[in-house]
Structure formats: structure tokens, C-alpha cells
Amino acid sequence: MCRRSTARRWPRWPSRWWPSPRARCTSAATAPRPTCAARRLIQLLLSALVLAPLAWGVEGLRIRWSWPLAGSLAFLVLFASILATNTLHWLMRRGHATRVTSLLFLTPIVAVVLEWAMYGVVPTALSALGIVVTTAGVALVSAPSRG
Structure with missing residues (x-):
């Protein structure tokens, strides 16, 4: 059982970042x-x-700064870190964790497709087989349950 102190806290603890240090809890669950x-x-x-x-x-x-480096850094910070993490948390709040996290297995497939589109590197037969197996696994996990 969690008992919180009713005494006035000064200075006020930033509770939006971390719970109050004065909260006394008797179990790990609480x-x-x-x-x-x-x-x-x-x-x-x-x-x-x-x-x-x-x-x-x-x-x-x-660091030797250049425009391509600055653009890459901005892309990685804005899209790959902030936007991707917030999207993952948003999806986790609205769906099943297993279905959402299985989408992470599609990341290498997107990389193969981008490599093909941007650099003309044709995927090998082994890559194509991996894409099929990975996509089938994600489809199995993401399919609606029959129960």
C-alpha cells in the first residue's frame, strides 16, 4: 500500500518527471x-x-561540419529518435504490445527497399526470402485473434 505524506512539500518536487521521494511504498507492485x-x-x-x-x-x-552531415543529424534526431519513439509509445497505448513491437521487424525490409531505390542495389535471393519470412511472421502476429 502506498502512503503519501500529507505535509506540504517545499521545494515542490517536479512530479511530472518523477514521483515524489516522500512516497512510501510497501510493495514493488505499488x-x-x-x-x-x-x-x-x-x-x-x-x-x-x-x-x-x-x-x-x-x-x-x-567534427567536420557540412550540409550533408547537418541534414543527416537533423533527420536522425527529429524523425528516427523523437518522432519514432513518440509514435511507438502512442501505438503501444492504443494497441497490443505484441502487435506493435512486431512492426520493428519490418525496419530491415524498409532499409533494403530504400537501398534498392536510392542506390540501385538489387536484393539477393536470400534477402528476398528473408523479406517473405519476416513479412509472414509479422502478418501472423498482427492478424486478429479468433478466440
Whole structure:
């Protein structure tokens, strides 16, 4: 059972990011959990902690800015990170987790199609077989249940 203190909290804890530290919980099932925004912030900070030393050791943290680099960075930040994560969470709130996460298996297929369209690299027979098997698996998971 979760008992929250009724005393006035000063300074006020930013509850939209993390539950109050004064919340006393007696079981793991009722323990306060961080919000979606807090979890994303934690994930980004932890990945920066891992990748920053690697970038410094391998490349010396030197960046040669160019328009293609800026465009790629903007695309990755806006579409691949922010928009994709928010879309995934939006779909998870409105559908079954299994059906939504199975869509992630379609990412390599999109990459193969883009490679074919942009660079003219024709998919091999093994790639085509992988596309068929992956698409069939996603279709099986996404099909409505009969029960």
C-alpha cells in the first residue's frame, strides 16, 4: 500500500518527471514509476555516457561540419529518435504490445527497399526470402485473434 505524506512539500518536487521521494511504498507492485519522458531522458543520458568516451577515444571528438552531415543529424534526431519513439509509445497505448513491437521487424525490409531505390542495389535471393519470412511472421502476429 502506498502512503503519501500529507505535509506540504517545499521545494515542490517536479512530479511530472518523477514521483515524489516522500512516497512510501510497501510493495514493488505499488512502487512509484518514472514517467515516459523521464525514462527517455534516462535512456539518452546513459547512452551519452557510453558513447561519448568511445567517440573521444576513436575519433578525438573532431567534427567536420557540412550540409550533408547537418541534414543527416537533423533527420536522425527529429524523425528516427523523437518522432519514432513518440509514435511507438502512442501505438503501444492504443494497441497490443505484441502487435506493435512486431512492426520493428519490418525496419530491415524498409532499409533494403530504400537501398534498392536510392542506390540501385538489387536484393539477393536470400534477402528476398528473408523479406517473405519476416513479412509472414509479422502478418501472423498482427492478424486478429479468433478466440
